[in-house]
Amino acid sequence: MTGNGAIELIAVSKYYGSTIAVKSIDLKIPAGAYCCLIGPSGCGKTTTLRMIAGHEAISEGDLLIGQRNVTELPPVKRGTSMMFQNYALFPHMSCAENVAFGLRMQGVSPVERAERATEMLARVHMDMFADRKPDQLSGGQQQRIALARALITQPEVLLLDEPLSALDPFLRARMRDELRRLQQDLGITFVHVTHAQDEALALSDMVVVMEDGVIRQKGTPEEIFNRPKSRFIANFMGGQNIFKGKVARADATTTIVERGPDQFVLPVHGDAKTGEDLEFTIRTDLIGLADDIPAGAAQSQIPVEITTVEYLGLWVRIVATTVDGKDITLMKTESEFRRAPVRRKEKFIAYWEPEHAHVLA
Template sequence: MNHRFDVELVSVTKRYGETTAVDGISLRIPPASYCCLLGPSGCGKTSTLRMIAGHEVVSEGDVLIHDQNVTDLPPLERGTAMMFQSYALFPHLSCLDNVAFSLKMRGTAKAERHARAREYLALVHMEGFADRLPAQLSGGQQQRVALARSLITRPRVLLLDEPLSALDPFLRSRVREELKRLQRELGITFIHVTHSQDEAMALADLMVVMQDGHIRQAGPPREVFERPVSAFVARFIGGHNVLAGPGGPIAVRADRCRLGAAGDGPHLPGRVAAVEYQGSSVRVALSVGEGQDASVLVPDEQFYAEPVAPGDSATLVWRERDAHALAEMG
């Protein structure tokens, strides 16, 4: 049966006593999407994920999965699976039995559940570790087993709560590639909560930026990065300077700014606050205007041809066409 959206939230609110954690949000996630809920701590992203899973009761509004209203259904009847940050593997069970566990609970015969578990271990490249216990695995390997265990129930939607936060940076990018590959191969929607902009940019088809229980902007990562709607989104996504323009606040990408002279076009005089070597580029942090901060990403070769040091005076220059007007400064 065709459905318009894998998940739809309709004016969903979550209150904990007097506190409103999620405030009347609406969101439509198209079929087979990789959706990242992104925002600072306390923005409501995890509460939103848990309401989709059925682990939190919705205070107001509706949750639909495959066009079916699941607001009052228990987690097991929603067709979702949740992968937690801590992996929560059973320490006394082998990888094979960990993955097969939910099928055992459903009464699937041993031979069949083991065959399916091996299939899903192979999907995450862990088939050679079937007999090992979780303690004999690295963090990244435990992660893959937890993923196989979540997927074996063939969910319509996989929910991931900061699944990469416990991994080191090298492993994080490897597992990130793995998640994207799995989502494409399985053709199901993944909804992934993160506070990492890089993670959301790399993974998402749909990036949802949240603040104070509201969705501030939702769209493909490139659109959000190119055209942030507000100073909050521009700052949170990173890589932008938020400046006071002649007609209100503007955002200009740091890699589209340069150090130049007043005659070069739109500019702000300033002073170099810090210099950070980042390999292929050097980040020059500036104090400009009245207590505003800005930064410029200068290609390494260009920087070392004309280096600057903290304390030097410098002029921040950009092109008119690279400035993007923002809704508000806040």
């Protein structure tokens, strides 16, 4: 496995009659990257994955893997392998036979098939279950067998369709670690469809956010989470509070936004014009609460009343409501909360530093 599976989609579209599932998307995934496609149901992420695999025909555009245009090639000739959401294991075959199935279809000798299947089972820590049937395995074990089967043909690209969605939270975290370890050890390109934001952020080098058949933003997990391009992406990825106001002043040093009686200082935003509406985000963990803010301590503050306090173990989720009814979410570590506990109906000043504001496009 050489990790030469760079992927490029050039103006790729998919039509189902008059319905447009994917609208002329352009995307480059570097060789050896772990890329997660994420978005709400019906956004086109699974259709995009299936077009890369060759299980859906491309209506318009081109698909390149490595230096080859594979748009018209069948799945078996693309250098890809796919791990399906339901695992699709053969119930009448043993684990070793399931893993070796792809090699059998390639005409590999029985001896070599057995050797490579044993090696791959060991790689996913399932060699002791080689003779068992799928119905004798747990969901997590079945997933490991499906993963071994997908990797044994030494693909340039591994495609994963929501592979963790059927697992409980503990197993999901373990398998997430396993997937990342395998991808880094093997050095091949992984393209992973998920609807889980934490999964995409934890696993990927590159996150691609889709909505309505188009790509809304692509970048590193840090870029997507900390610098969302739009209200949709900020809401979908979570962890952000969104504020909207009118620009009161914008110059080379300061952008001031007013929201009713409240005034917020933002980083300089070159496109801001006095009088226009402007939206910005503040991360939920970067908002403080205080009875009174000393002058100069923070240039953005707003009176709030606590309406919800939820203990989540390592975190405490706090919802505070402004005078005009806007909810603000704050996330505090348990230790932070113990040092400065708050209760429902208590009133505070919520505050943050100007550099923590991110202006939406």
